[in-house]
Amino acid sequence: MNILVINAGSSSLKYQLYDMSTEQVLAKGRVERIGMDSSILTHEVEQQPEVREVSEILDHTTAIRKVLDMLTHAKFGVLSNIQDIQAIGHRVVHGGESFSESVLVDQAVKLEIRKLFDLAPLHNPAHMMGITAVETNLPEVPQAVVFDTAFHQTMPASSYLYAIPTVLYKKHQIRRYGFHGTSHDYVSKRAAEFLGKPLESLKLVTCHIGNGASCTAILNGRSYDTSMGMTPLEGLMMGTRSGDLDPAVVPFTLNKEDLTLNEVNSMLNKHSGLLAVSGISSDMREVVEAMKAGHENAKLAFEMYAYRIRKYIGAYIAAMDGVDAIIFTAGVGENSDVLRKEICRHLTFFGVTLDEERNAVRSSEPRTITTDDSAVSVLVVPTNEELLIARDTYRLVRNKLAGDSSEL
Ligand SMILES: Nc1ncnc2c1ncn2[C@@H]1O[C@H](COP(=O)(O)OP(=O)(O)O)[C@@H](O)[C@H]1O
Ligand SMILES: CC(=O)OP(=O)(O)O
Ligand SMILES: [Mg+2]
Secondary structure (H helix, E strand, O other): OEEEEEEEOOOOEEEEEEEOOOOEEEEEEEEEOOOOOOEEEEEEOOOOOOEEEEEOOOOHHHHHHHHHHHHOOOOOOOOOOHHHOOEEEEEEOOOOOOOOOOEEOOHHHHHHHHHOOOOOOOOHHHHHHHHHHHHHHOOOOOEEEEEOOHHHHHOOHHHHOOOOOHHHHHHHOOOOOOOOHHHHHHHHHHHHHHHOOOHHHOEEEEEEEOOOEEEEEEEOOEEEEEOOOOOOOOOOOOOOOOOOOOOOHHHHHHHHHOOOHHHHHHHHHHOOHHHHHHOOOOOHHHHHHHHHOOOHHHHHHHHHHHHHHHHHHHHHHHHHOOOOEEEEEHHHHHHOHHHHHHHHOOOHHHOOOEOHHHHHOOOOOOEEOEOOOOOOEEEEOOOOHHHHHHHHHHHHHHHHHHHHHHHO
């Protein structure tokens, strides 16, 4: 079965096509600048040069059409016919309290995702556009949705409630949901395999450090607490997001700067974090380069970024009364040995002894970066959210096919 995995953002759409008999990625790519002039489609097939196509792509329906054209392209394609795509799996960031696992898309599921637009205004409307665009282009193909929030539905109320009047939770479901669940789930399972220990017996802190970033306390295989909240703004300092701050900053800034609520929201989501503090970039690579060249604000941004991660690791060790392993993953977590070193050099009290040579190794495989006698292991485990989405989609579609045939 071939499964196309889609991660639709407001102006972008990432895709990966899997052959599920081998879990091989047949092709992958992304469409950027949807709805703007000169949109870009980048398409990759293993062992072949990347293809870049610039054209006008005004909406997600056209973006999916272009992706399907590319997948069946005479020269760059990998399929002879779009009928060779048997199912689609979507990443959906917010599943609220309605979804604790992945599901196949039907009218009721779409309605629930729509109801959650308010809680994830940057993400869910875009995912819906992706789902609708597939319906237009491939009306017969089953679609599944895999939620970032689902893995965190096991958190106890003491972790997910905010200390505000409970009526707000009851009326509007204002609470911590947590995100990047697919990634925290995937790397915790990979880590347990790698350590050769049952996941159910482990205390793990997983740090997904990408553009968006979050830490999770995973106790006996279940999410116990996580740093992102009702939306993906809470918690760690990120590329462009502020992470934790005193909520009083919002009304205060509104008054002092004569800004609208939307403008403050946009400031916290898109113009804060590494970008704001460094004054250089939201990209950790550029910040580290500037820091090495002596840029003071880049150094401060880097230190703040690392310090926040360390504070969450410490908090989660206390929350679980111990830790067996700390795991780094995602773009920054997998690639920035400098950041990992900065975090780990202050975790010695908790039994972490970094091995600098191991920390400098680059690999696409899980690896340990602590010494053999370190009481706590620190691992780098490359994440693969798309593979988990493809696996869930495959399972749901096969179960449905089995159910349909038993009804005949
Ligand atoms: N070698 C590297 N060193 C430091 N940071 C890196 C490196 N490679 C990639 N990154 C960071 O990874 C980030 C993207 O992470 P990723 O997990 O792909 O994010 P997302 O999925 O949220 O777009 C980039 O913003 C970049 O800062
Ligand atoms: C939920 C979230 O922050 O996602 P991303 O890291 O892809 O922005
Ligand atoms: Mg990501």
